[in-house]
Amino acid sequence: MANRPRTLYEKIWDAHVVETRDDGTSLVYIDRHLVHEVTSPQAFEALRMAGRKVRKPELTLAVPDHNLPTTARLDTSGNRLPIADPESAQQLAALERNAPEFSIRYIGATDAEQGIVHVVGPEQGFSLPGATIVCGDSHTAAHGGVGALAFGIGTSEVEHVLATQTLLLKRSKTLEVRVDGQLGPGVTSKDLILHIIGVLGTAGGTGYVIEYRGEVFEKMSVESRLTVCNMSIEAGARSGLIAPDDITFAYLKGRPMAPKGEDWDKAVAWWRSLATDEGAKFDKSIRIDAGDVEPTVTWGTSPEDVVSIGGVVPAPESFADTSKQDAVRKSLDYMGLVPGTPMRDVEVQNIFIGSCTNSRIEDMRAAAEVLRGRKVHPNIKWGIVVPGSGLVKAQAEAEGLDKIIIEAGLEWREPGCSACLAMNPDKVPAGERCASTSNRNFVGRQGPGARTHLVSPAMAAAAAVTGRLTDVRELTS
Amino acid sequence: MEPVSTIEGRAIPFGRKNVDTDVIIPAHWLKTITREGLGRGAFESVRAEDGNIFDDPEFAGAPILIAGDNFGCGSSREHAAWALLDMGVKAVIAPSFSDIFSGNAFKNGILTVCLPQEQIDRLMEVAREQPVSIDLDTQTVTTPFQDRFTFEIDPFRKHCLSEGLDEVGLTLARDAAIANHEKSREANLPWLAKGVAA
Incomplete structure (x- = not known):
């Protein structure tokens, strides 16, 4: 086994197996654990009931994100404003109590570093290449963008x-998604991952860990890689990752929780050894030509329901599978769309730029670039830009992006998950459409009856300007 | 956790594919800090449809749910499993499940049974009028019409379910092996061992 060529996933897996049972289940060591307020209270309560301790508190980082309102958190004299929803307030209070009780590092709701767990982890250097990273949230796959084996877990697994500090796991199969060539102008990592999900389907990656390989990913920024890996779960894969390289190391160096000095040098040497070996076998491979990827939008209620912006709403009969035809009919009914309608003619009333998929500084810049000197269309009733963390917000403000966004007519908010899942007060009204940079267009995801079209930040900004789904290239070329 | 052996009773012939966890339990129900009471929010958007199967009194408290491919896709929320339990569902039969959901279901003593679509179609038909029975020991699903379908289950999961084992307790008993791993990790990957102080 020592000489057998191995994939990135297999190397990380092998380095973390504590022991393997006869039935093939392995006890796997977990290096980093992120905790937020929604999926952790029952886990802490179970520990308390059983009189159990946290084995390695220093390997867990807690930060609230899902429930927090994105309106001001402090009054003008700097006092904390209460959360109006009593249940949200109770959940936040539980995390504020649990973290110190179990000696876990806690980034509070009003701290400068607060943000969405999947933005905060890489930003702080808590998420590292070659590490096993878990969180009670399926978008934990995002951290694969720094070359970590990262996946979402349920509350029992949080406990x-x-x-x-371990999990009982079965080894996954490996799926190579290779994208060669170059993405065209106006085509982003978000368009690429939507396109990939369209090819794989929402269950195409079930049972697999995806490794994204090829020229496109090798040249991609870490932030864009985080966007790609983030949505692996929308293709059914619990985890997706990209080999760490010089771009990754340059991104992580000097971050507050990243290794320093001698540790840094040792770490980089190990990280370099993790890339998939020449000749390593994947259980399945797909290839995509980057030149085929257009700015992409969703038309239905599953992330696999994608079409290029130049396309039309599909007819149910255009799908071979009869049960998919039924699902499409239901989807189109929910979405209020008629087959054959050009996507460009679909009017939107709401804009959401944010979420763990697209709320980093690169995303803020892409949106602001389109909005610069333009005004939001009268169709738009509600449009918010929610930076992924306090640090992203501060950086955007230092660059004057907030002013561009506000002058265009969108609201500039405090960090959190917000309208991606509408647990806090940010919701899309029933029957209305939203051009959203988030990750799920499920029924009711952005509020009961809300109709979501998933897009990139630049495409969401373009939709804000024209009041309909729009090819951003018409505004930028 | 209660040991699982035989689950018998009415089976809700839902049958839909790609049922995501936002459909099983919408996000606004996740603000609870306990595991109880989530049945009220289960399948909320489906229950808004006229004549939906979940509000049919015939299936109230049914212990089995029959669904289509890729059941439980999407979010990792264990609230989806808790909501099913609170409805009285102890087993879900479908052609396939999302990885995270099936793990969450298992950890709550909910049996997930994978059967091919033709057998699901047959069960959907039978379930409208008759009960269905699942036996974990023999790994079979049977109906009053002599249908007998066998299913695969991971041996570790079967063992834990049939004995009602507490996984955390099992792993805590492996303390020495974990401590060994930690020692070699401190030597070889010291930056990972350090973490962050509270």
């Missing part, structure tokens, strides 16, 4: 990790 298991807190108590034992």
